[in-house]
Each structure stands twice: as structure tokens, then as C-alpha cells.
Amino acid sequence: MFTGFDFDVISRSLPYLWQGMLFSLGLTLLSMLGGILLGTLLALMRLSSFTVLSAPAGGYVNLLRATPLILVIFWFYFLVPIAMKKITGDAYATGIGPFYSALIAFTMFEAAYYCEIIRAGIQSVPRGQGHAAYALGLNYRLAMTKIILPQAFRNMVPILLTQGIILFQDTSLVYVVGLTDFMGAASKVAQRDGRLVEMYLFAALVYFLLCFSASHFVRRLQVRYSTGR
Amino acid sequence: MDFSVFLQPAFSGGGTYLDWVLSGTKWTLLVSILAWIIAFIVGSVLGVLRTTPLAVLRAPATVYVEVFRNVPLLVQMFIWYFVLPEIVPLGMGDWMKTRMPMPEFWNAVLCLGFYTASRVAEQVRSGIQSIPIGQTYAGLAMGLTRGQVYRHVLLPMGYRIVIPPLTSEFLTIFKNSSVALTIGVLELTAQARQISEYTFRTFEAFTVATVIYVLITLVVTVGMRTLENKVRVPGYIGSAGK
Amino acid sequence: MIEIRNVSKWYGEFQVLANCTTRVSKGEVVVVCGPSGSGKSTLIKCVNGLEPFQQGDVVVDGISVSAKDTNLPKLRARIGMVFQNFELFPHMSVIDNITLAQIKVLGRSREDAIEKAHALLKRVGLTEQAPKYPGQLSGGQQQRVAIARGLAMDPIAMLFDEPTSALDPEMINEVLDVMVELAQEGMTMMVVTHEMGFARKVAHRVIFMDRGEIVEDAVKEDFFGKPRSERAQHFLSKILHH
Numbered sequence: 141m142f143t144g145f146d147f148d149v150i151s152r153s154l155p156y157l158w159q160g161m162l163f164s165l166g167l168t169l170l171s172m173l174g175g176i177l178l179g180t181l182l183a184l185m186r187l188s189s190f191t192v193l194s195a196p197a198g199g200y201v202n203l204l205r206a207t208p209l210i211l212v213i214f215w216f217y218f219l220v221p222i223a224m225k226k227i228t229g230d231a232y233a234t235g236i237g238p239f240y241s242a243l244i245a246f247t248m249f250e251a252a253y254y255c256e257i258i259r260a261g262i263q264s265v266p267r268g269q270g271h272a273a274y275a276l277g278l279n280y281r282l283a284m285t286k287i288i289l290p291q292a293f294r295n296m297v298p299i300l301l302t303q304g305i306i307l308f309q310d311t312s313l314v315y316v317v318g319l320t321d322f323m324g325a326a327s328k329v330a331q332r333d334g335r336l337v338e339m340y341l342f343a344a345l346v347y348f349l350l351c352f353s354a355s356h357f358v359r360r361l362q363v364r365y366s367t368g369r
Numbered sequence: 370m371d372f373s374v375f376l377q378p379a380f381s382g383g384g385t386y387l388d389w390v391l392s393g394t395k396w397t398l399l400v401s402i403l404a405w406i407i408a409f410i411v412g413s414v415l416g417v418l419r420t421t422p423l424a425v426l427r428a429p430a431t432v433y434v435e436v437f438r439n440v441p442l443l444v445q446m447f448i449w450y451f452v453l454p455e456i457v458p459l460g461m462g463d464w465m466k467t468r469m470p471m472p473e474f475w476n477a478v479l480c481l482g483f484y485t486a487s488r489v490a491e492q493v494r495s496g497i498q499s500i501p502i503g504q505t506y507a508g509l510a511m512g513l514t515r516g517q518v519y520r521h522v523l524l525p526m527g528y529r530i531v532i533p534p535l536t537s538e539f540l541t542i543f544k545n546s547s548v549a550l551t552i553g554v555l556e557l558t559a560q561a562r563q564i565s566e567y568t569f570r571t572f573e574a575f576t577v578a579t580v581i582y583v584l585i586t587l588v589v590t591v592g593m594r595t596l597e598n599k600v601r602v603p604g605y606i607g608s609a610g611k
Numbered sequence: 612m613i614e615i616r617n618v619s620k621w622y623g624e625f626q627v628l629a630n631c632t633t634r635v636s637k638g639e640v641v642v643v644c645g646p647s648g649s650g651k652s653t654l655i656k657c658v659n660g661l662e663p664f665q666q667g668d669v670v671v672d673g674i675s676v677s678a679k680d681t682n683l684p685k686l687r688a689r690i691g692m693v694f695q696n697f698e699l700f701p702h703m704s705v706i707d708n709i710t711l712a713q714i715k716v717l718g719r720s721r722e723d724a725i726e727k728a729h730a731l732l733k734r735v736g737l738t739e740q741a742p743k744y745p746g747q748l749s750g751g752q753q754q755r756v757a758i759a760r761g762l763a764m765d766p767i768a769m770l771f772d773e774p775t776s777a778l779d780p781e782m783i784n785e786v787l788d789v790m791v792e793l794a795q796e797g798m799t800m801m802v803v804t805h806e807m808g809f810a811r812k813v814a815h816r817v818i819f820m821d822r823g824e825i826v827e828d829a830v831k832e833d834f835f836g837k838p839r840s841e842r843a844q845h846f847l848s849k850i851l852h853h
Binding site: 207209210309312315327336337347 | 440448452456550587
């Protein structure tokens with residue numbers, strides 16, 4: 141059944157695929173970073189006792205979590221240029237380029253998921269820790285940054301990384317707006333050379349090897365964490 | 370903002386743009402529900418296999434879960450649609466390429482179903498494994514066979530425990546169904562984009578699609594919470610057991 | 612009735628049972644005690660094959676537990692077992708807990724099983740609780756239901772694995788009373804417990820275990836009169852002084 145399987149098309153296009161992979165990895169790492177930062181902020185807002193903070197954060201998270209990622213990508217592709225025109229005041233501003241639009245879309249989308257992870261992480265720190273911090277005279281900011289968040293993030297490292305692996309797989313969806321991430325590159329070669337079988341199976345293999353090793357690593361980390369204390 | 374665009378006659382198909390939205394919603398629901406049936410059945414079997422003491426049963430289930438979980442859904446979608454017809458035996462490949470009815474739709478259903486099965490399997494496995502081992506001992510000690518222990522003790526409790534995570538898996542399948550647009554299924558997201566392209570009413574088109582997704586999410590969440598309350602075990606708190 | 616012959620068991624490198632040999636005759640009540648981690652719970656679970664072991668054999672009523680052709684479910688159905696954490700099935704009412712194995716294993720009719728269950732509930736003083744769920748009962752009530760569940764199978768012997776150690780102090784006696792009554796009626800019993808009052812009252816023999824070994828195996832009078840080993844004396848002085 142693999143007669144006529146053309147391995148050459150893969151080796152020929154390796155440099156191009158590598159460029160795509162760099163795009164995928166860059167998008168993953170940056171939106172993970174942005175998503176965790178924004179997610180932390182959202183989590184703190186959601187946990188706030190002020191409704192003016194918790195309600196909008198809750199609404200944002202629930203809205204994003206109910207919307208398919210592809211639709212979110214479409215949304216930001218549409219909204220980012222408009223926002224740029226508003227901000228720069230230049231009616232002919234062409235936006236900030238497809239990579240940054242994708243980065244903003246993924247950051248905003250992932251922030252909703254990271255928010256829920258981080259919120260659970262903060263809630264898993266015993267309440268007594270917060271009380272002890274306040275009893276020592278620390279204010280909210282110090283209690284959070286020095287006492288609560290460090291403990292929460294320590295517990296969350298494996299699950300944050302797992303979400304990162306999911307994010308890496310999700311970046312393949314930038315295909316829908318024609319960007320050349322790893323999957324986009326594989327797909328373009330596949331179409332150009334009429335080698336769909338080879339390219340898609342190769343893409344699957346690469347994704348599998350990367351994600352499998354990464355999740356294996358996370359699992360080992362998890363075991364070390366759970367036995368370490 | 371002008372939502373009256375949905376009442377205008379559509380570019381094609383004879384109806385209005387609202388009909389496009391409704392048709393998209395219908396396909397989104399059809400893909401999600403049929404895929405969920407596959408995911409639930411296959412995932413349950415795999416999840417149970419992963420908890421058995423027999424390595425020959427566990428190993429293939431583990432391999433399945435690892436493979437389907439570590440390849441992006443989009444890639445799997447393309448493999449079902451573009452690759453599979455080329456690598457299956459010739460007669461079947463020809464059938465898939467020329468005579469298979471609605472190939473985009475059915476490939477999307479199968480892809481999404483078998484992909485989500487790996488996630489359902491993990492939920493079912495962890496649900497069963499969260500039941501204290503003493504429950505299995507108690508069942509075996511009274512003379513039940515291992516199959517009977519699953520049937521009467523582990524599965525009834527396990528499924529109750531996993532209702533919340535399975536609800537979110539169902540919501541995930543429903544959102545993931547939008548990936549079917551990459552192989553040409555005109556589901557809700559695809560229709561929203563299409564309407565935006567024909568009418569330049571992008572904001573309105575995406576808003577309507579988003580609202581429908583949110584509404585369906587709400588309905589499913591409320592429905593599952595009702596189910597959860599209905600099968601709740603009196604006096605039993607949470608899944609942690611004792 | 613129950614013969615334990617040179618049983619040894621390892622978890623990897625770690626030996627949990629070391630060449631254990633003892634027997635429980637028909638109508639005899641044997642109490643097994645010892646510090647935690649001494650292997651007593653493991654030993655009692657070997658009797659009905661819940662814990663596999665690598666060396667030696669256990670023979671119950673002439674049938675080997677470890678033999679390949681032994682029908683373990685059938686053998687287990689003839690021995691009742693009561694667990695430290697009760698292990699009632701939380702999703703089943705009290706009555707269903709007691710009738711499940713009668714119907715599924717012994718093939719009794721539903722009516723007969725229910726009748727039997729009611730008779731046993733009356734005996735353990737819980738007639739009113741039949742339709743309730745385990746989570747709605749106190750620990751002491753749950754453990755009495757668990758005893759009734761074991762007795763419903765008309766067992767030739769009953770195994771108790773620390774039946775009172777998960778109970779609040781005020782509930783221990785209601786469970787011990789049922790066990791004492793059972794012993795006085797001539798039930799063959801093997802009981803892992805630290806309740807030395809129970810041992811003094813109804814036990815025929817007391818076994819003391821430490822680090823997987825049976826250190827002391829003596830008739831009750833000898834055990835409490837003059838335990839020969841230093842370890843047993845040390846253990847007794849510890850648990851009797853409070």
C-alpha cells in the first residue's frame with residue numbers, strides 16, 4: 141500500500157518545514173507566556189470580592205470558553221486591524237501582520253483556559269496561608285506575590301505545561317487563515333507537489349513525537365512533584 | 370451594526386442568510402452528536418480496558434489513547450479525508466473517493482468521534498480508578514466475577530463521577546466540530562465566515578455565530594447538571610470517597 | 612476449615628508475609644493482632660485470594676485458593692468478608708447491597724433475597740434502614756449492614772479485616788456486639804483487630820504477627836497469660852495501657 145511513497149518530497153522540503161516549525165514553536169511559547177500572564181490577572185479578578193472585577197472576568201472567560209478557537213481566530217483577524225486603525229488613527233493602517241494577529245488571538249483565547257487552571261491552583265493553597273500572611277501584616281499584593289502565587293504555581297507546573305502541549309497542537313489551526321506554521325508548510329508542499337499522503341502522515345508523525353515526548357516529560361515531572369512532598 | 374442583513378435573500382440557495390445560519394447550526398449539531406456517540410462508546414470500552422489487570426488488554430488501549438491524543442485534530446481531519454482513501458485497499462479507496470455519500474460530513478464525524486474517544490477514555494479510566502480498591506475487593510469477596518464487579522460496582526459509580534468531565538468533553542467536541550470546515554463541511558463557523566464574505570457584515574455574522582455557540586453551551590450545561598442531580602447518590606459527597 | 616500453609620508474599624523486593632502457617636477449625640474464632648504493617652490484613656486477604664501470594668498455599672474447606680483450576684468466585688461466595696472501610700456500594704440502597712450477590716452469584720430469586728436481607732437487618736438491629744443509601748448511615752450502622760451483607764450468603768466462615776478501626780469510639784460496641792453474638796452462635800471467624808476485649812471474650816486462639824511473620828499462635832488463655840515472645844509482650848503492654 142506504500143508503493144509510490146515518495147520520501148524525497150519530505151527531505152526536499154525540510155528547510156521550508158523547519159521554518160514552519162519555528163513559527164509554530166514561537167507562536168506556542170509567546171502565547172503561552174501571554175496567556176499565563178493575562179490568565180493570572182483574570183484569575184485574580186475572578187477571585188476578587190468586588191463584583192466590578194469578578195463579573196467582567198467571569199463573563200470573558202465563559203464567553204471565550206464557549207467559542208470555538210477557529211471562530212476566535214476569525215474574530216481577531218477581523219478585529220485587530222480595526223483596533224489598530226482606531227489606535228493609530230491612520231485609516232490606511234494595514235494592521236500589524238498576520239503573526240501578531242494570530243499571537244493576540246491565541247493569547248486572548250488561552251488566557252481564558254489558563255485563568256481557570258490558575259484559579260483552581262490559587263484555591264488549592266490552604267486558606268490558612270493567606271490568613272497567616274495577612275496576620276504578619278502583608279498587604280494583598282505582597283501576600284499574593286510572595287505567599288499564595290508561588291505555592292499555587294508550584295502545584296500547577298505540570299498542568300500548565302500540559303495546556304501548553306494542547307496549545308501547540310492548536311496552533312495548527314492558523315491554517316484556516318493561511319499562515320505558514322508547520323502544518324501550513326506541510327499542507328502547502330502537499331498541495332504543490334500533489335503529495336498529500338506523504339506530507340500529512342509525516343506531519344502527524346512529527347506532531348506525535350514532539351507531543352508524546354513532551355507529555356511523557358510532564359508526567360515524570362508530575363511524579364517527582366507528587367512524591368517530592 | 371445592522372442585523373437585518375440576515376433577512377436579505379442569500380447569494381445562493383434560494384433562502385435568506387438566516388437560513389444559512391440555521392443550516393450551519395444543524396450541521397454543527399449533527400456532526401457533534403454523531404461524533405459524541407462514537408466517542409462515548411469507543412472511549413468507554415478503551416477506558417475500561419485501561420483499568421483491567423490484563424496487560425494484553427491494557428496495552429492496545431494505551432497505544433490508542435497516546436496516538437490520538439498527541440496528533441492535532443486538524444492533522445487527523447486531513448488524514449481521514451485525504452490520506453485514508455489512498456492507503457486503504459483499492460476497492461474501498463475508490464468507493465471513498467467516488468461513491469461515498471457526503472464524504473466530508475462522514476469523515477468529519479468519524480475523525481471527531483475517534484479523536485474524542487481518546488479523551489473520553491482518559492476520563493472513564495480516571496473515574497474508575499478514583500474508586501477505592503476496597504470496593505473491588507468487596508465485590509470479589511462476595512463471589513462476583515471481575516465482569517460483574519465492573520457491571521454492578523465500578524461502572525455505575527464511575528459514570529456518576531465522570532459526568533462533569535464528560536460534559537466538558539461534549540462541549541469540547543461541539544466546539545471542535547468547527548475544524549470540520551477545513552475539509553468543507555458548512556457548519557456554523559463556516560457559514561458565519563461565508564456570510565461575512567458575501568455581505569461584508571463581518572461583525573454581525575460572527576456575533577450571531579458566537580451567540581449560538583454560547584446558547585448551545587448553556588443548554589448542554591444546564592441539561593447535564595439536571596442529569597447529575599438526578600443520578601446523585603444520596604449521602605455521597607464528591608468523588609473522593611472516604 | 613481454613614488452612615494457611617507456609618504462605619510467603621513479596622511486593623517486589625519487600626517481603627510482606629514470611630512463611631505463615633496456621634489454621635482455623637470449624638466453629639473456631641481466631642483473632643489476629645499485631646502492629647500496623649505487620650502483614651495481618653494482607654494475610655486475611657490471602658484466605659479468599661484477594662491478595663495473590665508467591666509461595667505456600669491456602670486451603671479452604673478442602674479447596675486450594677492458589678490452584679489454577681479453582682473457581683475463585685465460587686469459593687469466595689462461601690466466605691463472608693467485612694472490611695475496615697465497610698465498602699458498601701454507595702450507589703445502591705442497603706437492601707440492594709445485601710441482595711446483589713444473593714441474586715447474581717447464588718441465583719436466588721429477588722423475593723427470597725429480600726426476605727433474607729430483611730431477616731438479617733432485623734438481626735443487626737437496622738430494620739428501618741433498608742431503603743436508605745450507605746451515605747445516609749453512621750459508620751457503625753454501615754458496618755452492621757456490611758456484616759449482614761456477608762451473612763446473606765450463608766457463609767461457612769467470616770473474615771473481619773479491622774472491622775472497628777475506622778469507627779468513632781462510640782460506635783465500636785454496636786459492631787462488636789453483633790460479632791460477639793455471631794461468635795457465640797458458633798460461626799467460624801478469623802478477625803484482624805486490636806480489640807483485646809473482644810478477643811478475651813470470644814476468641815479461642817490469638818495470633819500475633821510482626822514484620823510479616825506469625826510470631827505467636829496460642830490459645831487465648833496462654834496468649835494473655837504468658838505471651839512467650841518479647842515483641843508480643845511489648846505490643847500488648849502498648850495497646851492495653853490506654
